[in-house]
Amino acid sequence: MYNNRRRSRSRSPARGGGGAPARGDSRERRNGRVGTGGGRFAEGGRSRRGSTSRFYGQDPLKTLEAWKEAQHDEVELSEDQYREQYDAYKRDYMAKLEAAFFGAHAAAEWFRERYGPREVAERRADLRAWAHAEAALLAEQLRRAPANFLASVALSPQAGSDGKWAEHDAAAPPAVVGRKRSAGGGSGGAEEAFDGKAIAGHGSRCIFIRRVPAWCTRALLQATIESEMGEIGLQRLALSDAARSRDNEYTRSAWCVFATEEEARTAARRLHKALTYEQVAPEAAAAAAAEAAAGGGDAASAAAAAPPPAPRQFTFQAFAHRARGSMQLDKSMSYASRVAHDAEQAVALALELDEEKGLGRAARDGEERGAHAATCARLDLACAYLRRVHMYSYYGAQQCMGEGDLLGENGGGAGGGDSAKAPQEEDESAKRAREEQEAALRGDGTGERVDAAAGARMEEARGSVAAAAAELATAAAFEAAEAAQLDVWLAAHTLPEEAHARCGIKDCGKLFKDATFVHKHLKNKHAAAAEAAVADVAVPFLRAAFDADPRKPLPTVPLDIGESARGGGRDRD
Ligand SMILES: [Zn+2]
Structure with missing residues (x-):
């Protein structure tokens, strides 16, 4: 069972995500439909036999042959019965994969840009x-x-x-x-x-930053670029679609467009090797811990139970952008x-x-x-x-x-320009x-x-009129749900006190004229906590949009082709 992520880093053409149709792919076609949109499949298990790495909590997907091998029924089933049971197994596998995938990526910016109700409408x-x-x-x-x-x-x-x-x-x-x-x-x-x-700008006024990790948000990237560039303003920052690097941990490419060629050259020099850190919002983390502790226990123990992970870092690899030549088309x-x-x-x-x-x-x-x-x-x-x-x-x-x-x-971004060691x-x-x-x-x-x-x-x-209307309706429903959740949180953190009201956040406790002022204060001074309180409102919306996507950006699914197909396995049986 070999690790899909590790494989995708290798220089050799990937069988699953690469240009040539994967072997597993054609096998899957012979076996019948895949049963879900967006699935890609590649034979696994050969090069890393013995490794126990799992794929989103599951073993590689068995092909029909491998699945049959694994059955030890007393009664021999007909082909149709096998097929029926196998299809059920595959459906179940893909459903579990999609659920695990959603859990792993729902919070990522690229995922929200693709599925978030507000983001889609925007x-x-x-x-x-x-x-x-x-x-x-x-x-x-x-x-x-x-x-x-x-x-x-x-x-x-x-x-x-x-x-x-x-x-x-x-x-x-x-x-x-x-x-x-x-x-x-x-x-x-x-x-x-x-x-x-x-x-305009996609020529010589553009620089390219490769492999921006999925955790690095657009805002963080922009802030880092701006602080490195000082007086030189960034015209536009564009990020590639993370779904295109489904087998490369959803890294994105970034392009920065500057006003002049000179500025772009300066940027390639200044930004190369620049370092950026993941931002952790201490207030939000503390607030979340406090919320968790509110039901029982204290904030300190909740925080101790789940220490925040160390911030990750990412070193820019910035180069002059060079668009590739035109695509070679068939003579016809x-x-x-x-x-x-x-x-x-x-x-x-x-x-x-x-x-x-x-x-x-x-x-x-x-x-x-x-x-x-x-x-x-x-x-x-x-x-x-x-x-x-x-x-x-x-x-x-x-x-x-x-x-x-x-x-x-x-x-x-092909190499060139002033960058040292351009790829x-x-x-x-x-x-x-x-x-x-x-x-x-x-x-x-x-x-x-x-x-x-x-x-x-x-x-x-x-069909875009209807689609746009549906998107707006979804965004409106989401915003209403978010507002309702915020109201609940505001009420829970507003403590009436005689004719006045007090802020209910631990270690604050400011006294105000009335509840309205407390609400205003909570939204302004405890914005991160307020945001954290409504964060889960988006989840069902994200899930619905993800489920409806006919081209889910799932990574290539490793296939288990079975011992006999792999060869060599027989010898040991
Ligand atoms: Zn307060």
Whole structure:
């Protein structure tokens, strides 16, 4: 039984999470359906036989053959009976795995960003604001220098990538205005070679921090960067989707966008080897201990029973970001009929996504200009538009969750620039995701996959009004539940005293005019304790969202293929 986490660190291509279909995967397909969404499987047990490591509290999942071997029934069962019992075993296994997985990760920031009722609703709003700002920027760039712009979005390698601006709109340089990004979104920036395909800043104004551990929150990361950078402000901080590193302990990649190339170079130097510590809130910990002790016993004994773990630390590995080259697509994707089909489909998808995000006239402008261009240029423009405005990778056949996910999809930070000892490869998880994606694109037929993803996304867009309403309703229900829980806590910590009221927190006990003032005081002065008191309100909401996710980011499940399939086991029997 070998440890999945340890394996994922090795340099050799991972069988489960890697590009090639895992052996266990095909075996699972022969055995029948997996029984749950998001499950991935890899044969385990060979390389670390004898090790007793468990996987979320369970032994590796037995294949049908291994499971049969383990049965010692007196009566021989029919194949159908075996299959039926095995399916029940597998369902039970996956249910236990999901429960343990939820328990292990529900508190993590990445998990809350994916499933938290407030976070989900906020993400939709953020993406909408981003789309509006970015669409306006793109339309302006296109309007000011149409030929230049179309050249820069060209996907074919011979055009647009070699700085041949002079041949196009010599009189009108590309309109990358140096406006700072407003709170709403958009990516305007300065001092960067113009690339209409990319969000501004994703070129030379960006640095990459690899393998940010799951415990390191966005706020902690940002605070550390800001303190290291001093007077140099950070424009944007984007984190990759932790679900992409499911076999790498949910580490994330981080990208920092600065206002200028010079600042980014400075940042790569200053941030490399910077150290950050996990923050433990002493007040919250003490309050939680006090709460636990309130039923019986005292705070001191409760604290002694569960000493807080030592804060973890993380040393930055920061490098100049270099986006990887364009994806190699199958030749068939360049046939004229396919290009025509893609142009039509990409434009249709862009229109659906515009509709979803309430984009009106400004966005259509670009589309109308593109309509007069050749088919190839229309397709290029639509792909750039989808990527920048909607964070949708047309040929990558996927919707990204946000800017960081898009950057991750586009490859990690290859070495280069001023960083000493820059890694000569992409971040492992990004690389694996890319290999997997490219293998899938080639193996299953690129066109089919691109079409399926575009079709599914259009379908989703058409249902987005209902989905958005449902998200808002869930967020509202959550907030109501949270408010109710807070009221209970406030009441429990407000001690009436004759005509006045006293704060009920141990070691405080301040006297106020009345209960209203105590409540205000509790929310302000004991904010961490108040937060801790309502923390568990989110749990059922998180669980419901997790259960409903058809693509749960479960790690690759180790498979036990059984002694006889493993070989060698027979000798000892
Ligand atoms: Zn108080």
